[in-house]
Amino acid sequence: MAMSSYPQRVERMTSIAEKSGxxxxxxxxxxxxxxxxxxxxxxxxxxxxxxxxxxxxxAGLSDHKIAxxxxxxxxxxxxxxxxxxxxxxxxxxxxxxxxxxxxxxxKSMDPMHDGLIEMFRFTPxxxxxxxxEIHKNVxxxxxxxxxxxxxxxxxxxxxxxxxxVAGDCEGNTLKWWETSDFEDRFLDSSDSYEKMQWVVEQYKxxxxxxxxxxxxxxxxxxxxxxxxxxxxxxxxxxLDTTLVVGLHRPQIRTEEYCNFIPEIGDTHYxxxxxSESSQYEENxxxxxxxxxxxxxxxxxxxxxAGDSK
Numbered sequence: 001m002a003m004s005s006y007p008q009r010v011e012r013m014t015s016i017a018e019k020s021g022x023x024x025x026x027x028x029x030x031x032x033x034x035x036x037x038x039x040x041x042x043x044x045x046x047x048x049x050x051x052x053x054x055x056x057x058x059a060g061l062s063d064h065k066i067a068x069x070x071x072x073x074x075x076x077x078x079x080x081x082x083x084x085x086x087x088x089x090x091x092x093x094x095x096x097x098x099x100x101x102x103x104x105x106x107k108s109m110d111p112m113h114d115g116l117i118e119m120f121r122f123t124p125x126x127x128x129x130x131x132x133e134i135h136k137n138v139x140x141x142x143x144x145x146x147x148x149x150x151x152x153x154x155x156x157x158x159x160x161x162x163x164x165v166a167g168d169c170e171g172n173t174l175k176w177w178e179t180s181d182f183e184d185r186f187l188d189s190s191d192s193y194e195k196m197q198w199v200v201e202q203y204k205x206x207x208x209x210x211x212x213x214x215x216x217x218x219x220x221x222x223x224x225x226x227x228x229x230x231x232x233x234x235x236x237x238x239l240d241t242t243l244v245v246g247l248h249r250p251q252i253r254t255e256e257y258c259n260f261i262p263e264i265g266d267t268h269y270x271x272x273x274x275s276e277s278s279q280y281e282e283n284x285x286x287x288x289x290x291x292x293x294x295x296x297x298x299x300x301x302x303x304x305a306g307d308s309k
């Protein structure tokens with residue numbers, strides 16, 4: 001009989017829903033709605049960060065203006081082919097604010113201080129998905145428009161977080177895929193989404209599962225997904241990252257996590273060492289993140305103690 005951890009995965013999602021107060025909208029997915037003030041703060045920080053990276057004015061960047069934004073309208077030197085906005089030292093403060101406000105949202109998921117979140121990833125992706133695909137992304141093996149699991153490049157036990165932030169979050173969103181015959185081998189490592197399409201043959205689309213803007217979608221890696229654009233859609237801005245809940249720790253990219261939810265700007269801060277002048281280069285390995293070696297978490301208390309000597 002094929003090995004299947006599916007029951008444990010469902011149990012984990014049920015526990016997340018109960019502890020966070022979120023809604024279990026699928027056996028493998030929970031929608032969590034943070035307090036409105038945290039959502040508003042996060043949206044503001046994301047837009048300021050985006051504007052700095054794209055070299056545009058953030059004044060009046062409404063949902064309508066973001067939705068109508070095109071690749072040719074902005075400076076794309078700080079954007080990966082998959083639309084991730086790369087942090088650089090020239091706008092490190094804006095990135096730090098994004099991570100600070102994201103940490104506040106993650107902390108609100110555990111209102112009973114029950115230790116729900118085991119590890120926090122301090123390199124979340126802020127992603128811009130234009131109404132049409134970025135040309136350099138076409139044909140790439142890790143194009144997020146291909147049905148995939150992040151488990152193929154990040155290990156089998158992580159949890160996806162997807163948060164629609166601004167722009168056309170209804171027509172430009174995620175599509176989900178489920179299976180009734182899950183096998184653990186479906187989450188084997190691979191450096192290409194294309195190579196794992198044999199897994200997708202065991203799946204079917206999930207109907208009527210759309211993430212509202214401002215809601216945190218938490219899903220198990222066994223629930224596949226892909227970026228989906230409806231005809232005539234506009235551009236959307238979103239956060240996507242991972243969470244660690246339970247005993248299964250990340251197997252790769254471990255340097256991007258800490259064992260607590262940091263108070264950015266109070267007890268901790270982020271060092272961003274890459275500069276725009278160095279030009280972003282694509283990773284040599286599918287198992288690397290574009291922030292590798294350029295974003296580190298520092299303890300302000302240690303730094304301050306050192307400065308006082």
